[in-house]
Every structure is written in C-alpha cells, then in structure tokens.
Amino acid sequence: MDRPTLDTLVSQLAPEVLALCVRLCGNVHDAEDIAQEALVRAARSHMGFRGDSSLKTWLFRLAINAFRDHIRRRKLTASALDADLETDSESPAQMAVGRETAEIVAHAVSTLPRRQREVIALTVYEQLSTREAAEVLGISEQNVRTTAHEARSTLRRKLERLLNDTRK
Amino acid sequence: MNLGPDQTPDPLNELLRTARFPAPDSQAADRLRAVYTSERLRVRRAARNRRILIGALTTAAAVVALVLMVRSIPSGGRNEMVHTDVPPSEPNQPPTAPIVSANQPSTNRSVREPSPYERLLVARPRQVSAPPRENVPPLNAEAAELMNRLRDPLVSNRLDAARDLGAFAADPQVATRLLNLARNDPGVAREALAALSFAGDAAFAGLDSDERATLSRRMKTAAAVLAEHTRKGEPQ
Numbered sequence: 001m002d003r004p005t006l007d008t009l010v011s012q013l014a015p016e017v018l019a020l021c022v023r024l025c026g027n028v029h030d031a032e033d034i035a036q037e038a039l040v041r042a043a044r045s046h047m048g049f050r051g052d053s054s055l056k057t058w059l060f061r062l063a064i065n066a067f068r069d070h071i072r073r074r075k076l077t078a079s080a081l082d083a084d085l086e087t088d089s090e091s092p093a094q095m096a097v098g099r100e101t102a103e104i105v106a107h108a109v110s111t112l113p114r115r116q117r118e119v120i121a122l123t124v125y126e127q128l129s130t131r132e133a134a135e136v137l138g139i140s141e142q143n144v145r146t147t148a149h150e151a152r153s154t155l156r157r158k159l160e161r162l163l164n165d166t167r168k
Numbered sequence: 169m170n171l172g173p174d175q176t177p178d179p180l181n182e183l184l185r186t187a188r189f190p191a192p193d194s195q196a197a198d199r200l201r202a203v204y205t206s207e208r209l210r211v212r213r214a215a216r217n218r219r220i221l222i223g224a225l226t227t228a229a230a231v232v233a234l235v236l237m238v239r240s241i242p243s244g245g246r247n248e249m250v251h252t253d254v255p256p257s258e259p260n261q262p263p264t265a266p267i268v269s270a271n272q273p274s275t276n277r278s279v280r281e282p283s284p285y286e287r288l289l290v291a292r293p294r295q296v297s298a299p300p301r302e303n304v305p306p307l308n309a310e311a312a313e314l315m316n317r318l319r320d321p322l323v324s325n326r327l328d329a330a331r332d333l334g335a336f337a338a339d340p341q342v343a344t345r346l347l348n349l350a351r352n353d354p355g356v357a358r359e360a361l362a363a364l365s366f367a368g369d370a371a372f373a374g375l376d377s378d379e380r381a382t383l384s385r386r387m388k389t390a391a392a393v394l395a396e397h398t399r400k401g402e403p404q
Contacts (some may be wrong), residue, residue, distance in 0.1 A: 007205070028193075032196055044211055106187040106190075159183055
C-alpha cells in the first residue's frame, strides 16, 4: 500500500477511531484527546504498518494503547471508575426515571473495568471478531472470550432492573 | 452486530444495542484529520531533512576518501609525466623525495598527454614525509675525513672517530651533519650522538623543545658509552 493511499484511508477511518475512544472513555473531550494521540502515533509510525493486519485493526491498537496511556496519566484506573459506579446512589431504575435507557446502558458500558470495556467496545460495538479483538488487545482469543463473559456478567448485574423491565 | 460467542438471542444484546454514547461535534473528525495531516507533513519534512543530512555526510566522506587516496599515491607515478629535479644526496643520507615542478617546460616529456586525473595529481603534489634537507656548506678536510670514518662500515671502532670528531662538533656544519646522522641513520646514531655531546648548544640549534629533550637524553647515554670506551682504551 503506497503512502498517499494509506494517508487517505487513515483519514477515512478517523471517525471510527473517535467513536471507539468515546465508547472507551464515556466522554467526548477525553475521547478526542485519545483519538488525536492515536492518529499522531499513526502519522509518526506509518512505516510500522506492514499490512499484516487490517489498517482498521492497526489503528484500533494504537487507539487502545493511547487510551491506556491516557488512563495511566490521568490516574483514571478501572477500580476508581468502578468505585464511582458503586458509590452512585441511584439504582438503574431510579436513574431511568430521569434519564433515558440508552444513556444508562452507555454509562454502564463506560464504567466497566478497563479490560472488559475494551473487549465489549471492540466485539459488540466495533464488531470485530474474537481473533481481531485479540490482535488489537495483544491477548489470546481465549482471554478475549473469558473477559467478554465477565463483562456480560457485570453488565447483567448493573442493568438487572432494565433487563427485567425488558422481559416484562 | 456481533452478539457474542453463543449467538443466542439475549436481552442484554438488545439492551447494549440501544446504548447512546455522547456524540462528538460535527467538526471533531475534521480536527482529527487536520492533526493527522499536519503530523504527516512534519514527519515527511523531518525525513527529507534527514536524507539531505545523510547525503551531505556521504558526499563529505567520499571527498575525504578521494583526497586521502590521491595523497597516498606514490610520487613515482607522477615522475613519468613531469620533469623532476632530484637533488644530489650524500652517502648514508636518506633518499630525499624528488621535487616536482609542475610548471617547468617539458623538454623530455613523454609522448602522451597526461590525463585529467594525472593533471590533478600534478596540481596537488603529495607532501613527502622525509625530513627537510638542510643546505649544508662543505666541511673542512679533517672534519670530512673523520665524518667518513664515522660512517664507514669497515672502520672497526667508530667510537674513536666520534671522540675525535667531538673537537669539531661545535662547528654548526659538523653539528648539522651529526644531527642528520643521529636522526636518520640507526647504524651510526650512537656515535653521532656521542660526537654531538661535545658540541654544546650548537647541537640543539633549530630543534623544538621535545626533540631537544629527547636528543639531550640520548646524547647523555651515548656520551656515557663513549666515556666508558675511552676509559677502557687508556693504558693501565
């Protein structure tokens, strides 16, 4: 792939990178910072893209790495996010009174532990296969499956009321 | 949408589909593209500057290598093309490099014209490493005879000649010749130094401090040898 084509494709994929970052962070400002960092890294290390994986996978990997660095810098550890959620006085049902279900679900996803959030964002929202998600995250496919299972259990617990309402 | 490994209908999947994350403003993607493009331009400029620098360094290295190569070519090759002046050298004197005169009229020039490369060689004469040869006036007869004895390999005991030559060593002409022998002729360096030890300050004329110190040390050693030789030669 020649460099001008690569530049064009990266520009086209920029919105998808931003969307992934929004799902990982849960807010637009941090997401834009992370996406910018990922694209700057892509611009600097474009020679590092050898075409072994798809361009989208490569960009997502850069975004995930930028996200992890961002968390490390801001000390927004997964446990802190969990603590925020646990100390949230509102139950999902109570929150539903004032907020739409869609926002509650997004909040629940964005406050998952970091690794679980990454797996859900990649497999559910970015529709990557287990193999592609494993490649992006640098873990085994089995690890992806296990983490996805844990993430779904966590989400079921957090969204129990809403799920019961849906069943009714 | 990927529904997970089991692919069975799951209310959780339905619920996850409905999630509405905060939406970036409409300019966000353009800002990202602008950041990417400007960074790519910066990286490209840096790479181009790096290439220019490497090219300049390579050229400089090639020029230096060419200059070293030209300087390392023996002067004999140039003598075929140009007239050379070889000054007469004394016996036991090291051969002196021929003086190449590029502008001298060519009376015995070879039939072919020199190539541009050969002209370059002539235009940049090689520095010869041999020490400069002083223009020394002739010696008086007795000193010349002693000097010949000193350098004659058939003379059995040249230390005697050195001792006798010590009487003339203060003469700058003799001192200069002895100095040349001490520098360039290992076979008689010790005898020349021993003779020079009689010369006093004349032995050090025109020397820098390093060479003066070295020579002084060697002269002391040679003088001690000569003194020992003289002591053994005296009748008991």
